[in-house]
Amino acid sequence: MIELRGIVKKFNTGSASETVAIDHLNLTLQEGDFVTVIGGNGAGKSTLINIITGSLPADEGLILLNNNDVSGMREYTRAQYFGHVFQDPMVGTATDMTVIENLALAFGRGKTRSLFRWSYRKSDVEFFIKQLKTLGLGLEDRLYQKVGLLSGGQRQALTLLMATIRSEPSYNKIKRDYIRFYDGNKKEAAEKINAIFKTAFDEFKKKKAELLTSKLDKEEKKQKLSALKAELDHTLRQYDVTKPVLLLDEHTAALDPKTAEKVLETTDRIVKENNLTTIMITHNMKDAIKYGNRLIMMSKGKVVADISGEEKKKLTIETLLNMFVTHSGNDMLSDSAILGN
Amino acid sequence: MLNYLASLPGAVVLGLIWGVMALGVFISYKILDIPDLTVDGSFVTGGAVCAVVIYMGGSFWLGLLLGLAAGIVSGLITGLLHTLLGIPAILAGILTQLALWSVNLKIMSLTDLSSNIPIPARSFKVIFSQLHIYDALWKIALIVLILVLAFYLFFGTQLGASIRATGNNQRMSRAQGINTKFNIVLGLMLSNGIVAFSGALLAMYQGFADINMGRGAIVIGLCAVVIGTAITKRISPNFLVRMVGVFVGAVIYYLVYQTVVFLGFDTDLLKMLAAIVVALFLGVPYVYKNIRAYVNRIKQNKRLLAAGGNENDRA
Secondary structure, eight states: EEEEEEEEEEEESSTTEEEEEEEEEEEEEEEEEEEEEEEEETTHHHHHHHHHHHHSSSSSEEEETTEEOOTTTTTHGGGGGGEEOOOOTSSSSSSBBBBBHHHHHHTTTTTOOOSSSSSHHHHHHHHHHHHHHTEEEEGGGGGTTTTGOOOOHHHHHHHHHHHHOOOOHHHHHHHHHHHOOSSHHHHHHHHHHHHHHHHHHHHHHHHHHHHHHHOHHHHHHHHHHHHHHHHHHHHHTTOOOOOOOEEETTTTTTTTTTHHHHHHHHHHHHHHHHHEEEEEEEEEEHHHHHHEEEEEETTTTTTEEEEEHHHHHHEEEHHHHHHHHHHOOOGGGOHHHHHOO | OOHHHHHHHHHHHHHHHHHHHHHIIIIIIIIOOOOTHHHHHHHHHHHHHHHHHHHHTTTTHHHHHHHHHHHHHHHHHHHHHHTTTTOOOHHHHHHHHHHHHHHHHHHHHTSSSSSSEEOTTTOOSOOOOOOHHHHHHHHHHHHHHHHHHHHHHHHTTTHHHHHHHHHHHHHHHHTTTOOHHHHHHHHHHHHHHHHHHHHHHHHHHEEEEETTTTHHHHHHHOOOHHHHHHHHHTTOOOOHHHHHHHHHHHHHHHHHHHEEEETTTTGGHHHHHHHHHHHHHHHHHHHHHHHHHHHHHHHHHHHHHHHHHHHHOOO
C-alpha cells in the first residue's frame, strides 16, 4: 500500500515566477491498484511520479509505504521499492551497454553491487531470455547488442521489463524490509519476524533429520529433501512485504500508435500477472479508460476526480471530456487527448 | 637514420608508460563521461612521491605503492568536491590540480632538494630505466598486460558494471538503485590512482621527478584515447579491444613525436601539436557529420522540389 499525504512541491520558490506544481495532494493506493492518471499540461502528473521516486524532493508531505515514511530515503535506496519507466525512451536504459547488461543492472536493484560477482551469471541468462521472450519483440536474439541499436518501442519494452523484474530477495532482506515496513513498534517487529524464521528453520531441520534417518533409498531422499527446501522457501517468502510499485510516466507518448498499443498491452499483462500496484500517466483518454481499475484526474497539482470500480467501467470519453472542461477549462485540452492519438 | 631507428624502442616504452596514464583518462573521460583535469597534478604527485621515497632510501616497490595511494587520494578529493559540494566536475578537477602544485612542491621539499628530484638508475635501485631499454620494454609490457586484464575483469563485475552505467546514464542508474555519487568518486579514485602510478613509472624510467612533468598530461592522455578510439571503432566495440586501443594510441603518439623530433621539428611547438591533434580528432567527426547532414538536406530538398513540380504539371 502506498499513501501520499499533504504533498507540496513548488518551483522557483521565492521568486516572481514561483509556481505550485503539487498542491497539498493526498492519494492512497491499495495493494494491486492500477491507477491511470490524466490531466492537462502542467497539472503536476510527472512531478508527482518524480516525487514518489525521489528524483525530486517534496517541499512538504509524506510518502508512506505500508504506513512507513520513505520521503527521507535517497532516490537510489528507494529504487528497490519502485520501478520507473520514463516518457523518453532514451532515459530508461544505458545505451552503451548490452541488452543483457541492462537487465543485469535492473536485476541487482536493492542488492549490494559486489566487486566479487560478475554482473550476470550463466543461470541468469536463461531467466533473462525467458523474460525477453514474453515481450515478443525478438530481443532474446539480441542479448549481446548495445541498447543504443534498438528502436524506441523496443527500448520502452525493455525498460518496462527492467522496472518489473527483480531477483528473489535474500532472507535477510526479507527480514529487514519486514521490520522497516512494520506498522508499529520496530523492536516488536524484529522479535516477531525472527521468531517466525526460527520456527520455520527448526521445523525444516527436524523434518530433515527425520528424513535422513528414514529407510528410503537415496534418490527418494533427495527428492523429498528438495521438496522440503521449497516448502521452507515458500513459507519464508510469504513475509516479503515489498513488491515494486510500478510508475509509468507517459511511457508510450514517444512511440507510434501501433508500438504504443503493443507496449501498453505488455504493461497490462505484466501488471496483472504480478498483481503490481501501478500508477500510469497518460495523455490518451481512451487508454486511461481502457486500462486499470481506477482513474484519477489532476489539475493544478490536485486530484480533482477519482473514479473506480463499476463507475470506471461505465466511463466514456464524453463524460470524461465534460469533467475535464469543468475542472480545468477548455484551454487544457489537446487534440490528441480527445481523439486518442 | 640509425639514430632514429635506435630511438624507436624507447618511444614504445614511453608510449606504454603514458598509455597507463591514458588508461586513467579513458576511465574518467570515456567511462565516467567526466573530463577530469586533476590528472595534470596527480601524475606529478605519483612521480614526486615515488622519487622522494627512493631518494630517501626506500624501495621502489614502496615508492610505487605510495605514489598510487597519493593518486587515489587526489581522485577522492576531486570526487568529493564534485559530488558533496556540487562543484562542476571540470572546475573540481582544476581546483585539485592547482592545489596539487603546492602539495607536490611540499612533497619534493621533504628531501634536501626542491622541484626536481634526481633518482638515476646508476645510484638508485629502480624498477626500470632508460639505460636498459629492452629490460624496460618487457617490464612495462607485463605491467600493461596485467592492468588491462585487471580492469577488464573489474568492469565485468557488478560494481564495475554499475560504474559504467553511471557514466552512461545517471538518471537510469539511480532509478535502478545505483549510488551514482559513490560510483563517480570511486571511478575518479581509480582513474587518478593509475595516473599517479604511471607518473611514478615515468620518474623511474627517465631518472628524475620534476614539478613540470605533468604539464599537459591530460592532453597527451586524450590524444591516446581519441587515436585509440578512432582505430578500434571500426574493429570491435569490445571493451578489451577499446582498452588495448588506448595503449596503441599512446604508442602511436610517441612514435609520431619521435619522428617529428627527428625531422627537426621545433620542440617548443610539440605541446601545441598535441593540442591540435586532440582538437582535430574531436572536431573533425563533428564537422563532417554536420556537413553531411547539410548536403543530404539540400539533395533531398532538390528532389522534393522536382517531384512537387511534376505533380503540379499533372494537376
